[in-house]
Amino acid sequence: MSNENMAELLFPDIQQLPADIYSQSPPRNLSSSAFVTRFAPSPTGSLNIGGLYATLISERLAHQSNGVFFLRIEDTDKKREIKGSMENIINALSYAGIPFDEGPLLSGGEKGVYGPYKQSSRIQIYKVFIKHLVRNGLAYPCFCDADGLQKIRISQQNLKATTGYYGEWAKHRNISLEQAKEEIVNGKPFVIRLKSPGSSDRRIMYNDLVKGPIEFPENDQDIVIMKTDGLPTYHFAHAIDDYLMGTTHVIRGDEWLSSVPIHLQLFETLGFRTPEYGHIAPIMKQVGASKRKFSKRKDLDGTAQFYKEQGYPGIAISEYFMNLINSNFEEWRMANPYESFKDFSISTNKMNASGALFDMDKLNDISKDVISRLTGNRVFDHLYTWSKEMDPEFYNCIDKNKEYTVNILNIGRPTEKPRKDYSKWSDVKPMIAFFYDDLFEVDIQSGYKVPANVSVEAAKEIVRGYSKIYRFNNEKDAWFQKIKELAGELGYAKDMKQYKASPDNYNGHVGDVAMVIRIALTNRANTPDLFDIMKIMGEKRVLLRMRRFLGDMK
Incomplete structure (x- = not known):
């Protein structure tokens, strides 16, 4: 009864039960072999090239199995959110030809019945499950401030104990209802922590989709599942959302690998089926004699926007990524030069567990192949759209000379071995400018x-x-x-x-x-x-x- 009272004390306005939420998110009516995958970025800036790579893997796994791929925006960290990021993400997916079946739209609405697809619109849902955990003695309020946590850490370090909030060090693990009331009356902010049933002495075995079997120590930390502002942590929110939205497989960067014990424990504590996880190494960039991860801050070529501005066809980016996903794609492409890359089925157990090196020369070659397979009319359409945004001078030029431009673009094209002059749309103007009298006049001034x-x-x-x-x-x-x-x-x-x-x-x-x-x-x-x-x-x-x-x- 005290747990029930604690739950009411902490969440008096939450009246719904988990059963009410389940009725709004019924199981998906899909075959057992269908994958349900997602891309769940935080809106903190331009979509990086690694995110686009992981997203293509998720989309392919879903659609090649006749499943569902959805977009979810994880926007509960308002301090880090950058205005316009969600629109940038949606545009980047559209540019790369990565369609999502459900998720937020540029119009401001959503498509799909498992929404809302923005976490900031799901806060009440999370609180229903947090209250449920408190009610069942599986979570509790923690009133420790930064100074209190630092004192615990110093004591642990002095004793050479593992640092963290767990076991005997979890000061509020067994807090009474009266103590909690007193702290709340005094205006003390609190977080909600999961009462971990784990022990670091025990090991768990987990089979990663990409890396294979991995063994971890069990999680014994009482992790925070709700912050002082009432918003859930990533760990908790993603578990709720992935279960309610029917996610079966999650592809993400290997920086999340260390969180697997926490996530497995969360799903088990909540009584949810755990999705299968696949962790991929970051795409690497060659810098001199060494390699390093792409950086959104340091590398202009680390974002999807860069390739769009340069004029690489989105399909060429995806086609290049297919080579990185499975090495046997290249052999398949040679045998099927005119098929869509989507006719190739990717396999997670054939993925490289170490970081792939981004090869710009290879991308250029693939992009030339992609463009060479297009008709002059299709090239014109792409060029027209790209130049309208990126090169207004050239756009005005080709807009006045549409038929003439198509004829120019058709040179060496309708043949068995078409010319491969262009690797990106920004290559076209310098190569064909002489055809246009206005541009030719400028050229011959020198x-x-x-x-x-x-x-x-x-x-x-x-x-x-x-x-x-x-x-x-x-x-x-x-x-x-x-x-x-x-x-x-x-x-x-x-x-x-x-x-x-x-x-x-x-x-x-x-x-x-x-x-x-x-x-x-x-x-x-x-x-x-x-x-x-x-x-x-x-x-x-x-x-x-x-x-x-x-x-x-x-």
């Missing part, structure tokens, strides 16, 4: 980049001669034949074999002639196929560019 082995007069002679014989409707063979004929007329060898046999007899070779024409039209030495460029530019633009070249070359 002068044309005529090859060093061709004089200005010789370059003008080539362009002047070609402008007279240029015909837009020529097919490629006829087009190149005219260039060869012009080369011969101007003293250049018509082919490289001829030039190499007696270089002193020629001003150069046909490649030099084509290069000068390329420079006149693009001011670039390296471009896609010159014939394709001229076809897309059209007759009027080609002639204007040649006239411009002749007028500017002094």
